[in-house]
Amino acid sequence: MRYVLALFFYRVLLLLLTPILLLVLLIRSVNHPEYRHRLFERLGFFPKPSTQGGIVVHAASVGEVIALKSFIEKLLVNYPDLPITITSFTPTGSAQITKLFGQRVQHGYLPLDIFPCTALFLHRLKPKMMIFMETELWPNLISQCARQQVKLLLINGRLSKKSLTSYQKISALIKPCLNRFDKILTQSQENLSHFLQLGALKNRCENSGNLKFDISVNEQVLNKKAELAKLLIAEDSLPKRTIWLVASTHEGDEAIALAAFKTLLRQYPALLLVLVPRHPERFEHVANLCLEQQLTLAKRSENTIINDEQVWLLDSLGELMAAFALSDIVTMGGSFSEIGGHNPLEPALFNKPVIVGHNMSNFNEIMQQLRQEHAIIELAGSTPANESSRQLANEVDALMQHPKRQQTLGENALNVVLKNQGASEKTLAQVAQLLPNRANITNSKPLGDNS
Numbered sequence: 001m002r003y004v005l006a007l008f009f010y011r012v013l014l015l016l017l018t019p020i021l022l023l024v025l026l027i028r029s030v031n032h033p034e035y036r037h038r039l040f041e042r043l044g045f046f047p048k049p050s051t052q053g054g055i056v057v058h059a060a061s062v063g064e065v066i067a068l069k070s071f072i073e074k075l076l077v078n079y080p081d082l083p084i085t086i087t088s089f090t091p092t093g094s095a096q097i098t099k100l101f102g103q104r105v106q107h108g109y110l111p112l113d114i115f116p117c118t119a120l121f122l123h124r125l126k127p128k129m130m131i132f133m134e135t136e137l138w139p140n141l142i143s144q145c146a147r148q149q150v151k152l153l154l155i156n157g158r159l160s161k162k163s164l165t166s167y168q169k170i171s172a173l174i175k176p177c178l179n180r181f182d183k184i185l186t187q188s189q190e191n192l193s194h195f196l197q198l199g200a201l202k203n204r205c206e207n208s209g210n211l212k213f214d215i216s217v218n219e220q221v222l223n224k225k226a227e228l229a230k231l232l233i234a235e236d237s238l239p240k241r242t243i244w245l246v247a248s249t250h251e252g253d254e255a256i257a258l259a260a261f262k263t264l265l266r267q268y269p270a271l272l273l274v275l276v277p278r279h280p281e282r283f284e285h286v287a288n289l290c291l292e293q294q295l296t297l298a299k300r301s302e303n304t305i306i307n308d309e310q311v312w313l314l315d316s317l318g319e320l321m322a323a324f325a326l327s328d329i330v331t332m333g334g335s336f337s338e339i340g341g342h343n344p345l346e347p348a349l350f351n352k353p354v355i356v357g358h359n360m361s362n363f364n365e366i367m368q369q370l371r372q373e374h375a376i377i378e379l380a381g382s383t384p385a386n387e388s389s390r391q392l393a394n395e396v397d398a399l400m401q402h403p404k405r406q407q408t409l410g411e412n413a414l415n416v417v418l419k420n421q422g423a424s425e426k427t428l429a430q431v432a433q434l435l436p437n438r439a440n441i442t443n444s445k446p447l448g449d450n451s
Contacts, residue, residue, distance in 0.1 A: 006173040014114045031281035034091030041109040044120030050106050052126040054083030058110050061093040064133050070214035070424040099318050113138040134158040139177045146180040151434045155427050156211045157186035159194040175199035188365035209423035224322035231305050241272045242328050248278040248342040249333035254286050258293050259389035276314040283315035324350045329399050331355045348413030353406045355395050358382050375412035
């Protein structure tokens, strides 16, 4: 009864907030026009033509899409006659899906979790299974799926202590939501414990490992690496420049990196700083920050060869993995604030030494393994920005002074990635358990343009 009331109030609240939610999307579209494109998809109007009766996998944004790549590829191989649909919630996630999978999958935005919108979405796709990732809990959609006997799977489950505390405050809504999943696969034992504390049924939960380890270098990354490398050709009379990449930056990260960079320039005048902001709407702001620091700047969007510019701003999408491959030292953004960091395994895949700030709380299990293998450099606990800049400059300087240490850190990090792979296979096995009978696959019905 408590759940029925909680779900009712949740639905009413979201209905009342619908105009505000749409207004937020329109406001975001001022600096990022893609947010106002395909707005009807946010209301449940999945693009036509499409095919019903398949598997829907939700990947909120870029990081989730990349983490799911290996698993999606396995789905495509093992379920060739089922339509595989990938949904996202951000334009950058959408672009990444198109880039990685093209026409091999169906793609659209997951609608707002509002009763009429989610009902329309399910009516259009009629999926056999819906797969959510990490902490993507959509009470309306999950409730409707359960009622329509759509199989529900939560994969790579992640629940931090902070999220656990927040969800416990609304446990009347969240606990029954969790227990509508046929299976919850978590990315670590710690996360499994948190889901159980929240009230998930023990017999439906299992630690299957972290999908983020199942990354690989594909032809697209190699081609993009070659494309970027052409812009970094050094003159014959000059040595190759050392590249320091600061990736997935948020507000405040660039100021710390730029201050450290100006310190390093005194000793390493040829050092090239590559900045990759996490969100496209901040590209211009970051460019202005560099110019305000009186640093010479080149933009990837201008597609010009890098000569003696001091900073290269990657104001582009889908090129970060290739940039990792070209870099010498990597610092992960989002780790100097409450963001909680971004995936250090991606640069590790390319044997790169990685430096992170004091807060990598989004990757506790991964960080624990990297620490154990001496495969990561962490800055000291929460400090003022100027102290973080000083520490960062010192760590980059130490690596530049000792190339052998760079190599060792990179090799250790790659070993951590390789020995923890396999979560995709375990996740695929769970899909097979929930969809054991594929006799009706050929009955998947096309959703026509006029239906």
